[in-house]
Every structure is written in structure tokens, then in C-alpha cells.
Amino acid sequence: MKPALLMMLLCVGFWTAFRVAAQSPLIDPDLPPEHGGAVLGENFAPDPYRGQLIQGGGPVDIGTAVVGQDCSGFTGVAPDFGLELRAGLPLLRVIFVADVVTSDPMMIVRMPDGEIRCIDNSYGVNAPAYDIAPAPAGRYTIWIGSHNDQPVYGALYITRRTDVIPNSLSVIVPLAQPTPVPEQYVMPTPIPLTYLDRELDSIYGSQTLRAGFLPDPFWTYAEAGGSLDVPAFDLQADAEAIIFGSEIGGGSLGGSGTGECAGFTTPHPAYTLDWEGRSTRLTIFFVSAQSGNTVMPNPALVVQAPDGRWHCNRSFAPDEPDPSITFNNPARGRYAIWLANETNRGLAVPGGLYITELNLVNPATTTAPGTMPLSLPLTGLGGASPPVQFNSADDPFRVTVSGGGEVDVIALNTGVPCAGYYNQPPSLTLTVLERLPFLRIFTTAPPEFDTTLVIADAQGRWYCADDWNGAANPLIDLLGGAAGELRIWVGSFDASDPFTIPLVVTTSNLSPLSGDFTDDP
Numbered sequence: 289m290k291p292a293l294l295m296m297l298l299c300v301g302f303w304t305a306f307r308v309a310a311q312s313p314l315i316d317p318d319l320p321p322e323h324g325g326a327v328l329g330e331n332f333a334p335d336p337y338r339g340q341l342i343q344g345g346g347p348v349d350i351g352t353a354v355v356g357q358d359c360s361g362f363t364g365v366a367p368d369f370g371l372e373l374r375a376g377l378p379l380l381r382v383i384f385v386a387d388v389v390t391s392d393p394m395m396i397v398r399m400p401d402g403e404i405r406c407i408d409n410s411y412g413v414n415a416p417a418y419d420i421a422p423a424p425a426g427r428y429t430i431w432i433g434s435h436n437d438q439p440v441y442g443a444l445y446i447t448r449r450t451d452v453i454p455n456s457l458s459v460i461v462p463l464a465q466p467t468p469v470p471e472q473y474v475m476p477t478p479i480p481l482t483y484l485d486r487e488l489d490s491i492y493g494s495q496t497l498r499a500g501f502l503p504d505p506f507w508t509y510a511e512a513g514g515s516l517d518v519p520a521f522d523l524q525a526d527a528e529a530i531i532f533g534s535e536i537g538g539g540s541l542g543g544s545g546t547g548e549c550a551g552f553t554t555p556h557p558a559y560t561l562d563w564e565g566r567s568t569r570l571t572i573f574f575v576s577a578q579s580g581n582t583v584m585p586n587p588a589l590v591v592q593a594p595d596g597r598w599h600c601n602r603s604f605a606p607d608e609p610d611p612s613i614t615f616n617n618p619a620r621g622r623y624a625i626w627l628a629n630e631t632n633r634g635l636a637v638p639g640g641l642y643i644t645e646l647n648l649v650n651p652a653t654t655t656a657p658g659t660m661p662l663s664l665p666l667t668g669l670g671g672a673s674p675p676v677q678f679n680s681a682d683d684p685f686r687v688t689v690s691g692g693g694e695v696d697v698i699a700l701n702t703g704v705p706c707a708g709y710y711n712q713p714p715s716l717t718l719t720v721l722e723r724l725p726f727l728r729i730f731t732t733a734p735p736e737f738d739t740t741l742v743i744a745d746a747q748g749r750w751y752c753a754d755d756w757n758g759a760a761n762p763l764i765d766l767l768g769g770a771a772g773e774l775r776i777w778v779g780s781f782d783a784s785d786p787f788t789i790p791l792v793v794t795t796s797n798l799s800p801l802s803g804d805f806t807d808d809p
Contacts (some may be wrong), residue, residue, distance in 0.1 A: 293462050313352035317429040319399050319623035321705045325370030330377065336447035341647070342368050344432025345439040350406065354396060354791070359395045359406035359446040363433035368457035369444050371428040372399075380423030383454050384432055386442035387569075387646050393440045394433045398531055400426025425675060443647070455499060455566055457749055476712030486517070486592050486624035490808065492558040492770050497643060499565030508797070509726040509765075512574060512587035512627035512637040514554035518600075549600040550586040551628035561623040562596075567645055572628055573612035576639035586635045588628040589662055594621025602630055610639075625680055638726075639766070639779040664748040666742060668700040669777055671713035684794040689715040691731075697752075706752035706778030710739030716791065717777040724795055727731045730756065730763035731778060732800050733789035746772025754781065761800040 312781035323342045346364030348494050353363075354542065373380065381510050395416035396405045401424075410417035420428075434440040445452065492510040563570065588602045589611035601611040615623075629637050693711035697704075720727065731739045743751045753762035766774075773802050792798065 290787055297465065298371060302687065308314050313773070314365065315363065315367075315396070315431060317367060318343050319366035321367045321370040321384060322364065322370050322596065325372065327372040327374060328444070330375035332448075335449060336383075336445040336452050338428055339369055339446075341437050341441060341445040341786060342432050342444055343441055344368060344384070345434035350394070350396065350433050354404055354406055359394070359396070361433035361435045362437060363431045365621075367398075367429045369430040371430065371446065372422060373425050373428065376422045376425050377423045378421060379448055379450065380530035381418045381447050381449070381452065382416060382420070382430065383387075383410075383415065383417040383445040383447070383452070384429075384442055385445065385454050386440050388441070389504070390433045391440045391442070393442065394435065396431040398429040398499065400428065413454055419765070453459060454640050458496055462590065466774040482516070483626075484516070484553070484592070485558075486557060486560075486622070486627055488556040490560045490624075491554065492503065492559050492641070493561040494562065494564040495643075496564065497565075499567040501645070502647055505642045507640045507642045508559065510558050510627055510639065511643040512553070512558070512576070512631035512639065513632070513635050514552050515634050516553055518549055518551045518553050518590055518626070518628045549590065549654050550600070550602060550796065551586075551590075552633040553588075553590065553626045553628040557624040558626045558627040561625065561643060563618055563620055563623060565620070567618055569614055569616055569644075569645060569647070570618040571614040571646075572623070573610060573642050573644075574639055575642065576637050586630040586632075587611060587639065588630045590626040590628060594619045594623065594625045600675050616725065643736040662704060662706070662752065663702075665744065665748070665750055666697055666701050666704065666706060666752070668695040668697060669712060669714070669742060669744075672775065673714050673717045673774070675717045675719045677719045677721055678793055680724065680795055681696050682793075683796065684792055684798055687716065687791050687793075688788050689776070689778050689791045690786055690788050691715060691733075691737070692780045695785075696783070697742070697779070704752075706740075706741070707754050707781055707808065708752075709741075709744065709781075709783045710777045710779035711786075713747055714744075714775040716776045716778060718774040720774060722771060726795055727766040728763065728794050728796070728798065729766070729774075729776065730792055730800050731761045731789055732792060733761060733787075737784075737789060739789060740781055742763045742777040742779065744775045746774070756800060759800055763799060 299340065300686065314483045324340055326337060328337060345362055347367055350361045350641050352364055382395070382397060384393055384395050392414045393416060395418065397407065397418050399405070399420070405418060407416040407418045414430065432440065432442075432444070492508060495508070497506060507631065512735075521728045547638070561572070572589065572591060574587050574589055584608055589600065591613050593599060593615065599613050599615075601613045603609050603611060619787060625641070627637075627641070629635050676687060690711070693709050695710045695712055697706050697708050697710060729741070733739045733743060738760045738761060741753045742765055743764050743766070747768060751764045751766070753764045755761070756763035768781045776791070780787070
């Protein structure tokens with residue numbers, strides 16, 4: 289055999305071997321994608337296209353499945369997403385963005401000709417992005433992987449544009465631009481305190497947040513309600529509605545109770561948010577504290593965006609009375625937030641105001657642990673212990689308590705989302721001497737204890753919590769007039785010998801991450 293022919297056959301054999309290895313049966317492009325797919329044409333819209341939520345990761349070692357490339361991590365056998373491109377494009381960019389900033393996903397893309405590419409971090413963040421230039425028509429198969437044995441959640445974006453890139457938790461798209469006010473328009477002089485005035489000081493404070501902020505969600509205590517109609521009847525509100533073309537829930541801002549705008553609030557914003565950076569979404573929602581009486585809290589949310597437009601919402605969903613507003617591609621600047629009581633003038637509705645970049649499906653079930661009380665007492669826990677008194681002058685209050693026990697709350701309370709082993713009598717009975725609209729209680733034990741927490745308040749409401757913000761210490765927030773006797777149980781997630789640990793009680797936003805609370809009080 290001639291040397292040239294032998295060399296050519298060897299090269300062909302090597303390339304074929306690489307192709308076979310690259311298409312290892314450990315990942316199978318012929319299986320149906322687990323999270324759907326899309327068929328996109330030459331001028332697809334919207335751009336970027338956003339797929340449904342993907343759960344990446346799996347049992348397959350990517351370093352073994354994809355030979356010949358610097359790949360690491362774990363994925364599933366079946367692809368996560370399939371893309372059929374009907375026409376060739378000069379550029380096709382594929383991006384995966386995780387919903388949790390600490391996630392570290394990677395991505396595998398199989399081209400129409402069978403070539404496989406592995407992509408890890410891009411643009412300086414933990415988000416894989418892959419440019420195909422030019423992108424031929426045909427089928428693209430995509431796997432999402434994780435660098436450890438934990439799944440990673442997020443969304444896949446497909447775009448033809450060079451200005452769409454991953455950044456922290458979000459995909460960058462052109463930001464909303466403020467609508468200019470005609471220079472010749474002269475705003476009428478309003479009557480003070482008769483309209484929603486974003487220039488007034490906010491009642492519960494203000495915060496500056498930037499894309500990728502942590503912890504996410506951010507939250508603060510606030511109360512909804514007031515005596516001013518939403519929206520206010522005055523010339524400035526009507527003029528702003530005309531200038532900015534505000535249409536809220538099918539009705540103009542100029543009329544009370546139209547569409548999603550209704551209720552009673554205050555002239556002052558409840559809160560102001562100064563937003564910086566670039567993000568795909570920003571959600572603001574309010575979770576009311578259940579009052580324990582027969583009247584269900586009925587809050588509403590009103591937000592004026594940096595461009596002056598008004599946004600209102602009365603309920604997240606038909607069965608969820610708490611309101612939520614999401615801004616896609618939020619503009620930089622100030623968001624003025626009002627909280628209203630939809631039905632009762634002058635009646636305050638306490639709760640938590642939350643701000644998040646995450647794709648939270650149901651705000652009422654994804655808030656800080658312990659915000660919402662249980663509907664029934666926990667079987668197996670009862671009694672009392674010698675009382676200890678607390679008032680705001682003691683803030684923060686630290687006390688050493690005993691934890692652990694033989695009562696298995698999980699076994700005795702089927703279907704209740706509470707965990708831990710406790711003693712039947714409480715670890716501490718705390719007498720709160722004054723009405724406090726907000727009270728936070730948490731432990732600061734070393735991680736090996738893996739503590740849990742149960743609280744019963746004087747009104748008969750029960751709360752429970754396990755890990756808070758990814759740490760082993762639980763935290764419970766009591767909203768709406770925590771006063772009287774609180775019974776507090778400290779437990780352990782696993783059955784163990786009794787132990788003693790510090791417990792912290794505060795009316796502030798201190799948390800187990802705020803400092804060193806491990807010393808004896």
C-alpha cells in the first residue's frame with residue numbers, strides 16, 4: 289500500500305474514532321429531550337427565545353461521555369433540549385442561566401453534523417454561552433450539566449443578537465428606556481398628601497440592589513393599607529396617566545378601582561427600591577401575615593417604575609390573595625412601592641415585602657421559613673417552661689437553651705412540613721411585654737447540630753423552620769403584633785443526645801449570618 293494512501297486512511301480512521309467516542313452511549317442524542325424543544329426560523333421572535341425551566345445534571349460523567357475535550361461535570365443520558373433550526377444564520381448564541389447565583393452549570397451542544405462541544409463559564413460568570421457562527425440549518429441537541437451531584441435549575445436562551453449575554457442571574461437584553469415628558473407640558477400644582485407621591489419619604493425605608501444581589505430574595509417588614517383611595521383623584525395623577533399612557537389592568541389610572549388598581553393606601557410610598565445593573569426580571573411581591581381571625585387579609589400592590597408608568601396587582605393567582613408584580617428587563621432607577629388594603633379603609637395588613645430576581649413560582653410558598661403559620665398545633669409538643677421576659681430594650685436578646693429530644697414531629701404530624709426531634713416541654717417560654725409588629729427568632733449552633741425550630745404564639749399560631757438561607761440554623765419571623773407568651777422548641781433534624789445552644793431574639797434584620805453569636809450570653 290502506498291504511504292500517502294495509508295496516511296489518509298489512518299487520518300480518516302482517527303476522525304471516525306473520535307466521532308464515535310464523542311457520541312458515547314453514555315449520552316444519547318436520539319432520546320426525546322426531557323424539557324422539550326423548539327423549531328425556529330430565520331426571523332424567529334421573540335429574540336431571545338426562552339425555553340421552559342430545565343433541571344440539569346444527572347448520573348453521567350461528562351468527562352467519560354465526551355472524549356477529546358476538556359469537559360467535567362455530570363448530566364443525564366437523554367438531552368435536556370432539542371432545537372430544530374429551519375434556516376442557516378450568521379450567528380446563533382445558546383445560553384443557559386441558572387436561577388441560583390451559586391450554581392455552576394455547564395452545557396453540551398451537539399451540532400447537526402454530529403460534532404460535540406462542551407461549554408463552561410462565559411463572560412466572567414458561572415453561565416455557559418456558546419456562539420455558532422455561522423449556524424447551519426438542522427437539529428441541535430443540548431445537555432445541561434452540573435459540576436457536582438446536585439441538580440441545577442434554570443432557563444435556556446437562544447438568540448441571534450450579540451448584545452444578549454449572561455450576567456450573574458440574568459440574561460442581558462436592551463433595557464427599558466424612560467418615556468420623555470413633552471417639554472411644553474406644564475404639570476399642574478397638586479394638593480399635598482392627596483395623591484401617591486413618589487417624592488415623599490418611604491414609610492419602611494429604602495434599599496439599593498444590583499443584579500445578582502444576595503441573599504435573594506431580599507425582604508423587609510411592611511404594612512399594607514391607609515386612608516387614601518388607589519389611585520388618588522387629582523390632576524397630577526390624571527396628567528401623568530395621560531403623559532405616560534398608563535393602562536393598568538384594562539383601566540386608566542384616573543379612575544378608582546379599575547382593573548388591578550383598587551383599595552386604600554398612604555400618600556407616602558411604603559418602600560423605595562433603587563435598582564442597578566442589568567437583569568432579565570425583577571419581581572416585587574407582598575406576603576401578608578395571617579391574622580388568625582375570620583377576616584382574610586386582602587392586600588394590593590402598586591408600583592411606579594423609573595419611567596413613570598404605574599403597575600398594579602391584587603393577587604398573584606385566583607387562589608393566592610397576595611399580590612406580585614414582575615418587571616421584565618427592569619430599567620435602572622427608582623421603583624416607588626405602595627401597599628394597599630383592597631377592601632378596608634384605615635386597616636393595616638402586616639406582612640413581608642419581597643424583592644427577587646429568581647423565577648419564584650408561588651411567592652406565598654417560597655418566602656423566608658416560618659413567615660406563614662401552620663393551621664393546626666403540632667401533636668407531641670406541649671406544656672410550658674419557666675418564663676423569660678423580653679422587650680425591645682433587650683434587642684438583640686440572647687439566651688442559652690436546651691435542644692433535641694425524643695418527640696419525632698415528622699412521625700406524629702403526617703403531611704405537616706415540619707421536621708426534628710424535640711422534648712415535649714418547650715426549650716423556652718418567652719413573655720413579650722409589648723406589641724411588636726415584627727419579631728425574629730433564630731439559633732446559632734455549630735453546623736454539626738443541624739438544629740430545627742418550632743414556635744407557638746399567644747394567639748394559637750404555630751410556626752416551624754429548618755435550614756435558613758442554605759445554612760444549618762433555622763430562623764422564624766413572626767409578623768403582625770407578636771406579643772404575649774411564646775413557647776419555643778429547639779430540636780435536631782436527626783435523633784441525638786440533648787445539647788445546649790444560643791438562641792437569638794431580635795426586632796431587626798439580624799440573622800445567623802450577621803456575626804458571631806456563638807459565645808455564651
